[in-house]
Amino acid sequence: MIKTRSLKHVLCLVCSIILNIFFLFKVGGEWNLSWSKTAATEAEAVAAIPCSGHGRAYLDGLVLDGNKGPVCECNTCYGGPDCSQFFPDCSANANGGDPLFLEPFWMQHAASSALLVAGWHRMSYSYDDQSTISKELERHIRKLHDIVGNAATEGRYVVFGAGSTQLLSAAVYALSPDNSSSPARVVASIPFYPVYEMQTDFFQSVDFHFQGDTSFWKNNSDTDTEIIEFVTSPNNPDGQLNTAVLHGPNVKEIYDHAYYWPHFTAIPAPADGDVMIFTLSKLTGHAGSRFGWAIIKDKDIYQRMLTYLTLNTLGVSKDSQLRALKLLKVVLATGGREIFEFGHETMRKRWEKLNKVISTSKRFSLQKITPKYCTYFQQIRGASPAYGWLKCENQEDKHCYAVLQADANITGRQGSIFFAEDRYVRLSLIRSQDDFDLLLDKLNGVVAGEEGARTM
Ligand SMILES: Cc1ncc(COP(=O)(O)O)c(C=O)c1O
Known part of the structure; x- marks a missing residue:
């Protein structure tokens, strides 16, 4: 009697495993997604919300009455429901160190960097070895x-x-x-x-x-x-x-x-x-x-x-x-090559463009960074810093932050915040491409308006 019952149990278990495998796989050997399907669809739908290339919609973004999905969150100086409106009089943001210059890299690597996390995933305070470090x-x-x-x-x-x-x-x-x-x-x-x-x-x-x-x-x-x-x-x-x-x-x-x-x-x-x-x-x-x-x-x-x-x-x-x-x-996956080439190229180009503008100015100057041999790229690499450390050279321009605000409509970060003279301003170069383009445009304007500025 007991033997027959346990045989039934084993049979049931085998059938259940076979059924599970059958449902998990599609013909052709691909996973037949079950609980992750809705989440994946939702993530792709939000990613597809058009924000004119000047903003982004997020899964946890605000959902306004009457809207099906979250709203577009626009880059500085852009607005409207799809971020297509440009506000030319708005101040260029060169203040914070938000490293959004890498966002395009992750857009290009959306598939390999995507994560889908089940509700039950890693709920514990600790890992298996009782530590809090993976x-x-x-x-x-x-x-x-x-x-x-x-x-x-x-x-x-x-x-x-x-x-x-x-x-x-x-x-x-x-x-x-x-x-x-x-x-x-x-x-x-x-x-x-x-x-x-x-x-x-x-x-x-x-x-x-x-x-x-x-x-x-x-x-x-x-x-x-x-x-x-x-x-x-x-x-x-x-x-x-x-x-x-x-x-x-x-x-x-x-x-x-x-x-x-x-x-x-x-x-x-x-x-x-x-x-x-x-x-x-x-x-x-x-x-x-x-x-x-x-x-x-x-x-x-x-x-x-x-x-x-x-x-x-x-x-x-x-x-x-x-x-x-x-x-x-x-x-x-590429030994860092892809992200570091992207990162270095982006930062190097930004630094070169900034230098090109400032080199025509008598009023402003930038820090000098000497090229050095890079053991990672195995060649001498030019500068590609995260920030421009801008100096107002004119005797009367003691508050460079205020000068940039008033004359160029640029918001940087005061030198005194870094315990230096206020003759200096930090300009963030690691923000979004929109922020950098606007900064460059406004700097071009103020330098071009300088009396006796060198022409290129
Ligand atoms: C020199 C330096 N250290 C530390 C941080 C803090 O970075 P996080 O807390 O995001 O790791 C920053 C951020 O800008 C920084 O510039």
Whole structure:
């Protein structure tokens, strides 16, 4: 009796497997999609909404009354239901560092970079090994650094953060003394990325204080106080490959390598710092995914950073990690060649066009970046920085930001935000093509109107 019953069970199981296989496959061996079909159709329908090439509709975009799908979200200075209206009097946005210059690359790679995620996917706080770090993603990150040759990873620890922003403060915490009567001095070289100061001040810790420009501490560094030096290479705002200024047993560096990718700079050698921070934002352009990573030499520092990240956010969203993995697979499919050639060509052309305009001006000048041998492209590469660091040369133009606003209708970012003179303005070159074209157009206008401007 029992034997017959178990035989029936086995038969049922076999039949069910055969039926499943039958339904899963179409004739010809292709998957017969079931639960993913609707989601795929919806994603393609939204992608097909026409926004005149000057905007985009998103799956999570606003759906207005009477509309079937989400509305078009238009680029700066474009409007109307399909973004076809151009507002010529609107201000060119050269302010934020949104890396949308890479959007066309991902449009060309829509199929290979698309993700479809089931409702039940990775609901847990942790992965199978109880960690909050995807080992597969970590493996891809290490492989990418090996191929690009921009960072030493062997024997080092890796942690993930919600963008590099979270990792910057995790690193300051990890490198600061515990329960010391003298807090660590956190410093950076002017001009520097303002978040270093803003974060350090905001957390008001007894263990660390922001103490301004590195150069002040060059001859003033008593060896009793710990110093944490931020080294940004390439630097935001001026694109220079900075190196550490301070040295000594009490000095520790945090290397911010957000822009150390072939889009923005030649790669002369693998970075080798004790604490190095990278971000997906400037590598693939997906700033909205909030994903960054740190490569750390010392186990204790790694443990301290891990403690910070665990207490702060309990790791990084599994959805972001999945997306980062998918994107890195596309990057790695051609050994980085496709994305870095696209990125470098786009940035190089923008830099050349900007230089061409500014070279005819007596009123404005740009930073100089010397070409260097790039071990990734195996040739000398010209400059392709993420930002123009523009200087107003006329004595009376002390507030270059205001000059650009008033005379050219361009919104840049004031030099004083980077702790430099207001005679400087940062112009973002990594935004959308529309933003860059408008910036160039307005700069052309103001330079052409200069008295005595050199004609080309
Ligand atoms: C030098 C530098 N570091 C870090 C960041 C922060 O990047 P994210 O938090 O998007 O990784 C930026 C963003 O512009 C940056 O310019």
